[in-house]
Amino acid sequence: METRGATRRQVGTSHADQGGPVPVNENQAKKKTQNKQTRIVVASAAEMIVERKIKLVTEQHTIDKPAVMEGFPMREWTIEVYILDQDGKEHPAKCFQKAVYNLHPSFEVPVQTFTEPPFRCRNEGWGEFEMTIDFFTTEKGGKSSVQHDLNFAAPQYENVHTIAFRNPSQALQQVLRETGPLPSDEERKKKTDGGKKKKSFDIEKIADGLVKLSEDDLLQVIQMIHDGKDDNTYIQNNIDAGEFSVDLYTLPDALLKNIWDYLVRANVVA
Numbered sequence: 001m002e003t004r005g006a007t008r009r010q011v012g013t014s015h016a017d018q019g020g021p022v023p024v025n026e027n028q029a030k031k032k033t034q035n036k037q038t039r040i041v042v043a044s045a046a047e048m049i050v051e052r053k054i055k056l057v058t059e060q061h062t063i064d065k066p067a068v069m070e071g072f073p074m075r076e077w078t079i080e081v082y083i084l085d086q087d088g089k090e091h092p093a094k095c096f097q098k099a100v101y102n103l104h105p106s107f108e109v110p111v112q113t114f115t116e117p118p119f120r121c122r123n124e125g126w127g128e129f130e131m132t133i134d135f136f137t138t139e140k141g142g143k144s145s146v147q148h149d150l151n152f153a154a155p156q157y158e159n160v161h162t163i164a165f166r167n168p169s170q171a172l173q174q175v176l177r178e179t180g181p182l183p184s185d186e187e188r189k190k191k192t193d194g195g196k197k198k199k200s201f202d203i204e205k206i207a208d209g210l211v212k213l214s215e216d217d218l219l220q221v222i223q224m225i226h227d228g229k230d231d232n233t234y235i236q237n238n239i240d241a242g243e244f245s246v247d248l249y250t251l252p253d254a255l256l257k258n259i260w261d262y263l264v265r266a267n268v269v270a
Contacts, residue, residue, distance in 0.1 A: 039243045040210060040218055048183055050165040050176050053084040056148055059156045072126040080118035085179040092117035095175050100134040128152055137172055201260035203248050205269045212268040228255035
């Protein structure tokens, strides 16, 4: 289970009239009424940003076709896209669902879309120009754009750009891990692989158990998190949405053990 970023597990109970803030202290918790809805979201309050470098490889050469513009021979050019790993090695850019090339408006098809790596764009023409290339992931709003200078100074040249992936989904995180670690990997390793024999709780089971809690138990867990958090804890209280977010991997071990024990007593984990 990945609890950071866009992955969200929502739990709670609703009544006839929905709405109302999530309690942030004991007094607020006691004042809850039957017409309020409480949700806890197992997620990260801090945005996860994963950066990767992509390489654009451009090749061009003259072709035996009549010149459209005197003094400017006709050329064929291609652009391909690769993602680089930590060692600078090229890999298929499987992190993108499609690449959209916005060419000079004089082209018959000025906007060209490709859906398979290496997203090879091949065209013929006589002039140099700057274009915008848009890269899309499967994420909502997952669009990144780069500027690319098409020129004929060399038969082949490469350009490297940095792309930021904001709050990638679990599926996209798995693809990105093929070219390097993610910001959350170190924290996750500490909470999972490190010290497994000594830990008497399971974070994945805690996340699953929260789904099964009644509203009263849910409010109690939220209060426990407020009382037991430390400076490294990521939490966020969205009053307008009536939503409390927490990254379980950033909670202190002692607090996770207390939550685990509470879930055991509530018969939602074993």
